[in-house]
Amino acid sequence: MMYFNKVVLLGNMTRNPEVRYIPGSGTPVATFGLAVNRKYKKDDESMTETCFVDVVAYSKLAEFIGEYTAKGMAILVEGRLSYRTWEQDGQKRSKHEIVAENIQLVWRKDKTTEESDLVEENDSDEFFDEDDIPF
DSSP: OOOOOOEEEEEEESSOOEEEEOTTTOOEEEEEEEEEEEEEEETTEEEEEEEEEEEEEEHHHHHHHHHHOOTTOEEEEEEEEEEEEEEETTEEEEEEEEEEEEEEEEEESOTTSOOEEEEEEEOOOOOOOGGGOOO
């Protein structure tokens, strides 16, 4: 049996990212909220439904998010859905969140057009040598 867990969302950040560090390892962890709109028609009237999701990122991606993003920014998040459980004040808690693996910052040149500039940052440790480039 095959499994597939991939999420791609485009929305606006609902709060400034909070960057913390995992005790012991010092790994950076960034968390932020994302508001994602879905537009549809109901009885010939345009409607908008907003879904609010929590996003978490680790390592270099967390540092990038902490340095270059802020509340209100449009951002595209690629990642996976995660279910987390913990205990707080003697009560069991749980929640779904998106674990970001790649982000793109979206800047609109003009709010009246659909054109945008994208800046991409991902959490991949892949790199290349300039000698490997064929041109």
